[in-house]
Amino acid sequence: xxxGIYAILFYxxxxxxxxxxxxxxRLYWNTPAPLKIPTTPAPITEAGVAFRLAREVVLFESLxxxxxxxxxxxxxxxxxxxxxxxxxLRYFINPVPDLLAMMQPYGxxxxxxxxxxxxxxxxxxxxxxxxxxxxxxxxxxxxxLLVGIGLSGLAMKFIAHTDIVAVKAFFIGLMxxxxxxxxxxxxxxxxxxxxxxxxxxxxxxKLLHGVGLFFSPxxxxxxxxxxxRHLAPWAAKLETGGRSK
Amino acid sequence: MAEVxxxxxxxxxxxxxxxxxELTPGAMEGLKSLRAKPEHQKALGFPGELVDNxxxxxxNKMGELLGKYRSLQVYLDSCVKCGACTDKCHYYLGxxxxxxxxxxxQDLLRSVYRRYFTFSGKYFPKLVGARDxxxxxxxxxxxxxxxxxxxxxxxxxxxxxxDTAEVSMAAREIMDSxxxxxKYCNEIIGKVYKLGNNLGLPKKAIExxxxxxxEELEExxxxxxxxxxxxxxxxxxxxxxxxxxxxxxxxQGLMGxxxxxxxxxxxxxxxxxxxxxxxxxxxIGSYENMREVSLRIRKAAEDLGVKRIVFGECGHAWRVGYxxxxxxxxxxxxxxxxxxxxxxxxxFTYAMMQEGRLRFDxxxxxxxxxxxxxxxxxxxxxxxxxxxxxxxxxxxxxxxASCNHFFDMAEDTIKESTFCCGGGGGILTDDLMDxxxxxxxxxxKALQQVHEEHGVxxxxxxxxxxxxxxxxxxxxxxxxxxAILSVHQMVANAIVMTGSIQEKELEEKAKGAVAEESAAExxxx
Numbered sequence: 001x002x003x004g005i006y007a008i009l010f011y012x013x014x015x016x017x018x019x020x021x022x023x024x025x026r027l028y029w030n031t032p033a034p035l036k037i038p039t040t041p042a043p044i045t046e047a048g049v050a051f052r053l054a055r056e057v058v059l060f061e062s063l064x065x066x067x068x069x070x071x072x073x074x075x076x077x078x079x080x081x082x083x084x085x086x087x088x089l090r091y092f093i094n095p096v097p098d099l100l101a102m103m104q105p106y107g108x109x110x111x112x113x114x115x116x117x118x119x120x121x122x123x124x125x126x127x128x129x130x131x132x133x134x135x136x137x138x139x140x141x142x143x144x145l146l147v148g149i150g151l152s153g154l155a156m157k158f159i160a161h162t163d164i165v166a167v168k169a170f171f172i173g174l175m176x177x178x179x180x181x182x183x184x185x186x187x188x189x190x191x192x193x194x195x196x197x198x199x200x201x202x203x204x205x206k207l208l209h210g211v212g213l214f215f216s217p218x219x220x221x222x223x224x225x226x227x228x229r230h231l232a233p234w235a236a237k238l239e240t241g242g243r244s245k
Numbered sequence: 246m247a248e249v250x251x252x253x254x255x256x257x258x259x260x261x262x263x264x265x266x267e268l269t270p271g272a273m274e275g276l277k278s279l280r281a282k283p284e285h286q287k288a289l290g291f292p293g294e295l296v297d298n299x300x301x302x303x304x305n306k307m308g309e310l311l312g313k314y315r316s317l318q319v320y321l322d323s324c325v326k327c328g329a330c331t332d333k334c335h336y337y338l339g340x341x342x343x344x345x346x347x348x349x350x351q352d353l354l355r356s357v358y359r360r361y362f363t364f365s366g367k368y369f370p371k372l373v374g375a376r377d378x379x380x381x382x383x384x385x386x387x388x389x390x391x392x393x394x395x396x397x398x399x400x401x402x403x404x405x406x407x408d409t410a411e412v413s414m415a416a417r418e419i420m421d422s423x424x425x426x427x428k429y430c431n432e433i434i435g436k437v438y439k440l441g442n443n444l445g446l447p448k449k450a451i452e453x454x455x456x457x458x459x460e461e462l463e464e465x466x467x468x469x470x471x472x473x474x475x476x477x478x479x480x481x482x483x484x485x486x487x488x489x490x491x492x493x494x495x496x497q498g499l500m501g502x503x504x505x506x507x508x509x510x511x512x513x514x515x516x517x518x519x520x521x522x523x524x525x526x527x528x529i530g531s532y533e534n535m536r537e538v539s540l541r542i543r544k545a546a547e548d549l550g551v552k553r554i555v556f557g558e559c560g561h562a563w564r565v566g567y568x569x570x571x572x573x574x575x576x577x578x579x580x581x582x583x584x585x586x587x588x589x590x591x592x593f594t595y596a597m598m599q600e601g602r603l604r605f606d607x608x609x610x611x612x613x614x615x616x617x618x619x620x621x622x623x624x625x626x627x628x629x630x631x632x633x634x635x636x637x638x639x640x641x642x643x644x645x646a647s648c649n650h651f652f653d654m655a656e657d658t659i660k661e662s663t664f665c666c667g668g669g670g671g672i673l674t675d676d677l678m679d680x681x682x683x684x685x686x687x688x689x690k691a692l693q694q695v696h697e698e699h700g701v702x703x704x705x706x707x708x709x710x711x712x713x714x715x716x717x718x719x720x721x722x723x724x725x726x727x728a729i730l731s732v733h734q735m736v737a738n739a740i741v742m743t744g745s746i747q748e749k750e751l752e753e754k755a756k757g758a759v760a761e762e763s764a765a766e767x768x769x770x
Contacts, residue, residue: 024322031315034532036568037408039400039625041633041661056404066329066402074327074404124328129268131328133343134352136374138365139326204364209405212323217316218397218406223628225568226585229575234313238536 003182006192007174013199020203021211028215032232042223049222056219073120077146080114083107084153091168092175108157115150118143142205145194152191162188252686252722259697260690262658265332266341273342278391279676281426288435289534292424299423300378304361306422307354307415311362313532316411321358323405324348330399330409335664336392339683344389347399347409353385354416383425390416391427392680394670395528395561396621401661410670414530417671421529429674430525437538442487442521448474451517454490458500466745470507472499472515475549479514481506482546484522484566484587485557486709494731495712498558501733501740505594508603508742513555516545522562523709527569528671535565539573552581555588558731560620560708561669563589567627591707592629594736595639598646605739606751610648613703615735616695617644617653618688618715619663620708634660640707640732647739652699658691666706668714682718689722705730 087107173180283293330347337345359366359375366375395410436445455472489499519541526535577586667684695701715729
């Protein structure tokens with residue numbers, strides 16, 4: 001019964017995540033950017049644009065310019081999360097590659113970094129009047145969700161161990177459509193439920209910023225409007241006397 | 246409005262341009278720009294008055310724009326409310342009104358987007374802060390989207406590059422489409438359609454102004470420096486803001502361009518049909534109107550048979566010229582391919598300097614202790630020269646070549662972090678004077694800093710709006726209204742033209758110096 005519910009939950013979550021993201025990416029891809037609007041100074045070449053985007057993704061360059069506190073907390077959270085996610089690959093891969101096995105302890109440090117970053121960001125929503133003003137209930141809930149995931153995960157490591165071998169069997173079973181029983185530990189069930197919720201809301205919430213950055217015209221356009229004419233299909237129609245709509 | 250004395254610093258006081266004000270909700274809610282009259286609206290293809298089913302029309306228009314502008318779609322989805330932009334807008338810094346924080350300004354529109362275009366907003370509006378499109382929302386849009394100068398400072402600092410200018414342009418386009426336009430912008434665009442320029446100057450007025458300027462130039466230099474209009478076969482078409490034809494200090498800049506062209510030995514002309522560089526179509530977010538204004542430049546270039554197009558000193562015009570003109574009115578394959586289309590007058594002057602063809606007598610500008618204000622649209626929406634950041638270096642190189650005392654303002658208030666003058670993006674109207682003064686305060690504080698530290702007395706700019714705005718608001722901050730200068734005014738003052746009175750004077754002076762020196766040497770011997 002429990003196994004069945006969670007199996008279905010994760011199938012649904014995966015479908016919503018993949019389909020939702022695919023739909024959003026297609027929408028962004030197909031929506032034209034009719035004008036050249038890179039925030040200048042901007043790179044002149046495509047290679048330069050790739051480097052600019054890489055700096056934004058890896059270093060949060062613009063955020064660093066903006067506010068060092070948000071940058072520190074945001075970076076701790078995101079890179080903590082990245083390492084934690086990589087660490088979790090061991091529950092989906094058999095046998096576990098050496099490199100992945102080696103980094104397991106670092107994944108635990110990363111989990112602390114992640115939670116610390118989240119708490120820092122959340123504190124700002126209470127302590128900084130400007131940020132308090134712009135925060136809506138969903139902004140708080142999103143942080144609660146992520147903190148819940150981090151803390152429940154840490155609890156399983158340090159307080160209430162779960163039968164991790166069985167959990168791994170459950171997930172590999174999900175992937176091979178050969179269901180295995182899921183341990184009925186409350187902390188584990190909380191952790192998994194929150195993760196499934198996160199997966200489901202990802203494509204329908206502000207979490208889309210992860211995708212949005214790559215489609216942001218102020219960041220992904222090369223600064224070469226005089227050299228190359230840039231024309232959107234709907235704008236081209238104006239030139240033949242047609243209406244744009 | 247704040248008292249004049251609020252802004253004047255005591256001697257020895259060091260104001261902080263980035264100081265964050267206390268949040269004062271609703272502080273600027275009541276400030277509303279004058280509404281466009283039906284005739285202003287209709288001239289641009291918009292309904293004259295608020296249409297009956299305007300809520301529906303507005304939501305449909307938003308849907309249309311979402312399909313036409315990736316920027317809008319991505320930016321409405323991506324904001325995480327991190328707060329990075331909250332203290333970056335000069336209007337927020339100057340007013341403390343939280344709805345002048347970029348994220349909150351965007352949210353005025355994003356909340357409506359959520360309600361009609363997202364799952365969470367349709368079913369859980371309270372949770373995500375989604376709102377119905379109603380009169381209250383429209384009123385708020387009208388106030389606060391006309392308190393954004395579209396300067397893009399926030400977009401520099403946003404981790405996803407969200408540009409509030411894109412959102413405020415969309416909001417203005419939606420408001421225009423339901424019949425709620427702003428008088429200042431829409432009336433001006435109508436004047437361009439009718440007479441070719443923002444000021445509504447007819448050709449006769451342009452001609453007589455230019456004749457007067459030619460006489461002035463001849464008196465000053467002893468040279469016949471021409472300032473032609475509608476001259477077929479000229480090599481260069483100069484597209485300059487019409488303010489250059491009558492306002493101070495703009496007109497001194499125009500005389501500077503004429504001197505540089507004369508010294509370069511190139512023929513040039515203005516066009517009465519395209520006697521305007523400014524393109525307020527951008528401010529109202531209307532691609533169609535922006536294109537319509539741009540096509541006038543193309544037509545003028547074709548009709549006059551010129552080989553090059555050069556833009557005068559105007560900030561947003563340079564963004565439209567540099568970034569959009571090729572898109573809106575290109576391709577310009579009928580022009581000389583050796584030059585970029587268009588070129589900025591600063592690029593032209595700088596190239597002449599690089600070739601060693603301009604001579605300056607810097608001492609002519611010794612009365613000025615100068616700083617430079619990077620205009621927002623040039624700084625963050627365009628470029629000059631071949632390398633990124635040329636828009637910062639080229640005007641500074643010109644100023645350094647033409648004056649002895651140049652000092653930059655604080656690093657976090659110039660170049661890509663420059664503050665808007667407070668009058669850009671369709672705000673330069675008397676009915677918005679309150680926000681103009683408050684929005685200028687970060688820039689003015691940075692100026693007060695260099696005044697304290699280096700005795701800076703004057704500030705140069707390359708934007709017609711900046712110049713008009715500063716001339717008006719500077720007195721409120723303890724500066725003379727003539728403390729704002731054109732970059733090419735400094736060029737005009739210092740340039741030593743071949744065969745001019747100034748050249749002869751300089752030669753006399755040199756001879757005198759040599760004579761004195763030899764006399765001194767004689768004495769020593």
